Amino acid sequence: MPELTTSGQIWVGGIALGLVLWFVFVSPRLVPMLKMTMHGVGDDDRKFSFVDIVTLYMASVLMFVVAMIVSIMFYEVVMRYVFEAPTLWVEELSRWLGGVIFLMGGLYAMQQRAHIRVVIVYDMVSRNAQRVLDVFGTICIVTFCYAVVSGYGKTALKKFETWELYGSAWNPPIPAVMKPLICIVCAWMAVQAISNLIMDWSKPKVIHDPADDL
Amino acid sequence: MGIAELSILLLVGIVVLLAAGVPLGLASGFLGVCVAYWKLGERGFFILGQRMYDLTIEHALLAVPLFIFMAMLLERSNIAKDMYDSLNIWLSRTRGGIAIVTAVMAIIMAAMSGIIGGEVVLLGLIALPQMLRLGYNQNLAVGTICASGSLGTMIPPSIVLIIYGVVTDTSIHALFRAAIVPGLMLGGMYIVYIMVRTRMNPSLAPLPESDQEVTWGEKFLALKGLLPPVILVTCILGSIYGGITGITEAAAIGCLGTLLLIFVRGEFSPKLLLEALQRTLRSTGTILWVTFGATCLAGAYSIAGGPVFVANSILGLELPNMGVILMMMLIFLFLGALMDWVGIVLLTMPVFLPIVAGMTASEMGLIGGLDPSHLKVWFGILFCMNMQVSFLSPPFGPAAFYLKSVAPPHIQLTDIFKGFMPFICIQLIGLVVMLAFPEITSVFLD
Amino acid sequence: ADYTLRIQTHLSAESLNGKNAQQFADDVERMSGGRIDIEMFYSGSVVKSTETFDAAANGVLDGDMTGGAYQTGKNPAFQFLGDIMGGYETPWQQYSWLYYGGGMEKAQKLYNSYGMQLIGWWIPGQESLSSSKPLPGPAALKDWKFRSPPGMETEIFAELGASPIVMDFGEVFSALETKIIDGADASNVTTNKSIGIYDLVKHATYPGFHSMPSDHLAINKDVWDDLPDDLKAIVEVAMQKLSFHNSMSFEVAMGKTATEIQKEGVTLYNWSQKDREEFRNFAQKKWQEWGDKSPEARELVDSHVSFMKEIGLLK
Numbered sequence: 001m002p003e004l005t006t007s008g009q010i011w012v013g014g015i016a017l018g019l020v021l022w023f024v025f026v027s028p029r030l031v032p033m034l035k036m037t038m039h040g041v042g043d044d045d046r047k048f049s050f051v052d053i054v055t056l057y058m059a060s061v062l063m064f065v066v067a068m069i070v071s072i073m074f075y076e077v078v079m080r081y082v083f084e085a086p087t088l089w090v091e092e093l094s095r096w097l098g099g100v101i102f103l104m105g106g107l108y109a110m111q112q113r114a115h116i117r118v119v120i121v122y123d124m125v126s127r128n129a130q131r132v133l134d135v136f137g138t139i140c141i142v143t144f145c146y147a148v149v150s151g152y153g154k155t156a157l158k159k160f161e162t163w164e165l166y167g168s169a170w171n172p173p174i175p176a177v178m179k180p181l182i183c184i185v186c187a188w189m190a191v192q193a194i195s196n197l198i199m200d201w202s203k204p205k206v207i208h209d210p211a212d213d214l
Numbered sequence: 215m216g217i218a219e220l221s222i223l224l225l226v227g228i229v230v231l232l233a234a235g236v237p238l239g240l241a242s243g244f245l246g247v248c249v250a251y252w253k254l255g256e257r258g259f260f261i262l263g264q265r266m267y268d269l270t271i272e273h274a275l276l277a278v279p280l281f282i283f284m285a286m287l288l289e290r291s292n293i294a295k296d297m298y299d300s301l302n303i304w305l306s307r308t309r310g311g312i313a314i315v316t317a318v319m320a321i322i323m324a325a326m327s328g329i330i331g332g333e334v335v336l337l338g339l340i341a342l343p344q345m346l347r348l349g350y351n352q353n354l355a356v357g358t359i360c361a362s363g364s365l366g367t368m369i370p371p372s373i374v375l376i377i378y379g380v381v382t383d384t385s386i387h388a389l390f391r392a393a394i395v396p397g398l399m400l401g402g403m404y405i406v407y408i409m410v411r412t413r414m415n416p417s418l419a420p421l422p423e424s425d426q427e428v429t430w431g432e433k434f435l436a437l438k439g440l441l442p443p444v445i446l447v448t449c450i451l452g453s454i455y456g457g458i459t460g461i462t463e464a465a466a467i468g469c470l471g472t473l474l475l476i477f478v479r480g481e482f483s484p485k486l487l488l489e490a491l492q493r494t495l496r497s498t499g500t501i502l503w504v505t506f507g508a509t510c511l512a513g514a515y516s517i518a519g520g521p522v523f524v525a526n527s528i529l530g531l532e533l534p535n536m537g538v539i540l541m542m543m544l545i546f547l548f549l550g551a552l553m554d555w556v557g558i559v560l561l562t563m564p565v566f567l568p569i570v571a572g573m574t575a576s577e578m579g580l581i582g583g584l585d586p587s588h589l590k591v592w593f594g595i596l597f598c599m600n601m602q603v604s605f606l607s608p609p610f611g612p613a614a615f616y617l618k619s620v621a622p623p624h625i626q627l628t629d630i631f632k633g634f635m636p637f638i639c640i641q642l643i644g645l646v647v648m649l650a651f652p653e654i655t656s657v658f659l660d
Numbered sequence: 661a662d663y664t665l666r667i668q669t670h671l672s673a674e675s676l677n678g679k680n681a682q683q684f685a686d687d688v689e690r691m692s693g694g695r696i697d698i699e700m701f702y703s704g705s706v707v708k709s710t711e712t713f714d715a716a717a718n719g720v721l722d723g724d725m726t727g728g729a730y731q732t733g734k735n736p737a738f739q740f741l742g743d744i745m746g747g748y749e750t751p752w753q754q755y756s757w758l759y760y761g762g763g764m765e766k767a768q769k770l771y772n773s774y775g776m777q778l779i780g781w782w783i784p785g786q787e788s789l790s791s792s793k794p795l796p797g798p799a800a801l802k803d804w805k806f807r808s809p810p811g812m813e814t815e816i817f818a819e820l821g822a823s824p825i826v827m828d829f830g831e832v833f834s835a836l837e838t839k840i841i842d843g844a845d846a847s848n849v850t851t852n853k854s855i856g857i858y859d860l861v862k863h864a865t866y867p868g869f870h871s872m873p874s875d876h877l878a879i880n881k882d883v884w885d886d887l888p889d890d891l892k893a894i895v896e897v898a899m900q901k902l903s904f905h906n907s908m909s910f911e912v913a914m915g916k917t918a919t920e921i922q923k924e925g926v927t928l929y930n931w932s933q934k935d936r937e938e939f940r941n942f943a944q945k946k947w948q949e950w951g952d953k954s955p956e957a958r959e960l961v962d963s964h965v966s967f968m969k970e971i972g973l974l975k
């Protein structure tokens with residue numbers, strides 16, 4: 001374990017405690033909803049791996065971040081416009097929270113197979129050829145994720161250990177948290193991609209038929 | 215292998231990876247890995263994580279999840295449906311009326327947001343299903359939404375113009391004023407196109423089937439459906455231009471306003487809110503990861519010396535001034551097909567602008583007469599017009615990705631791009647007009 | 661070329677200091693007879709400007725031409741190498757501390773601990789506050805709503821009764837126009853004019869006094885140590901020429917800009933010696949508080965204060 005400054009320990013401890021409570025009491029009630037795909041379509045007999053469940057538990061926390069951003073921005077507007085007492089922390093906290101969902105939202109999108117792709121060739125080929133393309137895609141994803149983690153991991157760990165701050169008046173530990181988070185997210189992105197590959201392996205060929213929607 | 219060969223390989227690479235069905239963001243990220251490795255070996259991988267970090271703490275991007283959240287709330291409630299029902303009653307005799315109104319809404323929304331993404335998602339969630347429900351041609355609907363939804367970065371406030379101003383040392387205030395007429399012109403051209411096209415081919419935009427005239431009483435009652443959106447727009451525009459909130463904060467105010475309207479209409483339920491939040495998270499992740507990949511690739515390409523290569527190729531041609539400008543437009547269009555606009559500004563501007571700044575302003579355009587102090591502003595507007603094209607042009611067309619992230623699943627990316635084609639042509643006509651008559655940018659300049 | 665240095669700056673290629681940076685690159689290439697090749701990257705085109713230092717320390721870039729003030733999150737001591745705030749009156753005094761006040765040696769220790777070598781500073785000059793309201797003296801700062809860059813500045817101005825608003829730079833222009841903020845601390849008058857601040861607001865302090873950032877050149881230490889001694893000397897000498905050239909060209913440019921914008925209806929406020937002292941007193945209180953934040957910051961604050969006393973800036 002890296003050694004942390006006192007302020008680092010307080011932050012990490014507080015957030016960890018909050019997450020554990022949330023996972024125990026709130027997440028199980030949200031996960032069934034989070035399993036639903038974009039348009040409510042999707043097969044009910046879909047299986048979920050352990051990796052999927054972890055991602056969905058994360059998503060059960062992350063989905064509320066946007067609501068938090070809205071709330072604190074409203075608070076700032078009221079404080080500044082009505083009470084003429086602008087805060088130093090709202091702009092930076094919203095920036096920070098935004099970064100968290102930008103990064104981690106990608107994991108949920110991966111679990112949901114929601115990332116943007118072109119399927120015109122993919123839909124034309126046989127299921128076995130599709131499996132080959134899936135393996136190829138997964139290799140690309142894993143390579144990218146490996147490159148990010150290996151290239152940025154050392155710096156990120158150092159930022160975490162020295163608990164590097166943002167350098168502003170409020171001075172939140174944005175580099176100390178977000179740089180390691182990039183590596184963690186990329187590592188998990190690779191895991192999720194491999195899990196998707198395994199889970200989708202035995203799936204029959206799906207053809208996107210416009211008639212399904214009507 | 216030199217940078218020229220690498221540039222061509224990248225082009226081939228992105229096409230191959232996309233055709234293989236690799237998720238776009240990760241495909242461009244993977245190419246970024248290759249370029250970084252080619253230039254610096256494993257040490258170069260640092261650039262990937264760093265570019266991602268730079269993006270995660272970018273404040274302007276917050277408008278994206280906020281607009282998406284607002285869109286999801288509007289879509290889950292019946293506000294959007296009621297609005298389009300009312301419009302349908304009012305416009306029951308106007309061919310293409312709903313598409314025109316959608317374009318007008320996009321122009322109004324462009325004054326509320328400086329970044330592309332949120333607006334396209336919002337229109338895609340609200341207008342697209344309604345236009346399809348009312349029997350509009352899918353290509354027309356998709357094109358209208360994405361082309362007019364991209365105006366957010368043309369009509370001020372605009373993050374494209376801000377970044378251009380900062381990178382090129384140009385007055386941002388002047389850029390904003392100069393962009394108003396070209397922005398409205400582009401919006402106007404979309405509307406004219408819709409009107410002409412739907413009159414030539416009425417099946418693209420069917421009128422509601424009813425024999426009897428809609429009475430004024432019915433029309434008056436239908437106004438009720440228009441009330442919530444009008445309140446919302448007033449609330450957002452009022453808080454920006456009344457000096458109450460910043461641009462990003464205004465999007466948050468819009469979310470709260472929407473929630474409040476949903477309460478008042480008695481449509482609120484925890485399920486509605488939770489589903490809106492869930493979908494917002496997924497769409498945000500989908501959209502941002504396209505951008506993450508794009509920024510990794512642009513960063514690696516720029517450290518590999520791409521920009522210098524591009525500038526030298528232009529200078530080597532020894533063209534006359536307008537020829538050089540046209541070459542630059544071609545490069546913008548070419549890069550715009552492949553990468554994100556931020557990447558393009560940072561890649562090209564440091565090498566293009568010194569060339570442009572050395573040109574004689576009075577020789578620009580068809581009839582000439584551009585004030586020398588407006589040269590950089592004009593070039594900025596030209597750049598901004600090019601970026602309008604880049605949002606739509608395949609294979610890397612962000613507007614298409616934003617729309618795809620919320621469109622009904624049967625609408626494929628390729629269908630979306632098909633819908634864009636006429637609108638890209640309009641944008642190119644607009645660009646030619648700006649090239650021929652640079653004075654258009656000077657209308658609101660001193 | 662035997663050595664390639666990839667250097668990034670936050671400045672735009674079109675700006676005066678951007679052009680001066682290019683002159684530096686050309687000088688080095690000429691003096692070294694082409695043995696050193698410098699690739700300049702402008703406007704933070706490789707990584708965000710604030711991250712240039714880390715990118716150079718990690719070997720993706722070789723050199724960082726931004727400023728030390730971006731690194732205060734690492735150690736508050738960087739504040740006193742990046743922007744002392746209300747400290748020296750001219751760039752020349754600030755350079756003197758670096759070369760004759762023992763500054764270089766203390767700064768080098770800090771830079772080296774992050775794997776970087778400080779080569780020198782290139783200071784444009786005093787920055788100006790821009791405002792839609794008159795700013796005749798410290799009293800006008802009461803409830804003055806302005807967008808302040810992050811860090812110690814926010815604290816000093818809050819102390820003076822101003823109302824600093826944390827805002828992304830991208831929103832500053834709309835915010836000035838819609839009057840969410842009364843003013844902004846962007847840069848010196850020349851740079852402010854070029855990005856159009858005075859198209860929006862018509863009041864500015866000039867000559868400035870509150871902030872004079874020291875832009876630096878810092879090079880990855882391994883890369884620096886690899887250079888033979890003659891090339892090191894070339895880079896150092898070219899850097900000192902850049903310092904001289906940059907401060908001098910800005911002296912001229914800012915004077916010209918001041919004349920121009922006054923003609924365009926901008927009112928300039930030259931604060932009296934007494935007003936400047938009042939500001940400096942508040943600033944010094946904050947220096948001491950920031951000095952307590954780390955041993956390195958303490959060392960630098962003490963060094964500045966004793967040098968300022970030596971040259972008669974402080975009593």
Ligand code: NA
Pocket residue numbers: 323324325326327328329365366367368369370371372
């Ligand atoms: Na806009």
Ligand code: NA
Pocket residue numbers: 550551552553603604605606607608609610611612
């Ligand atoms: Na494009």
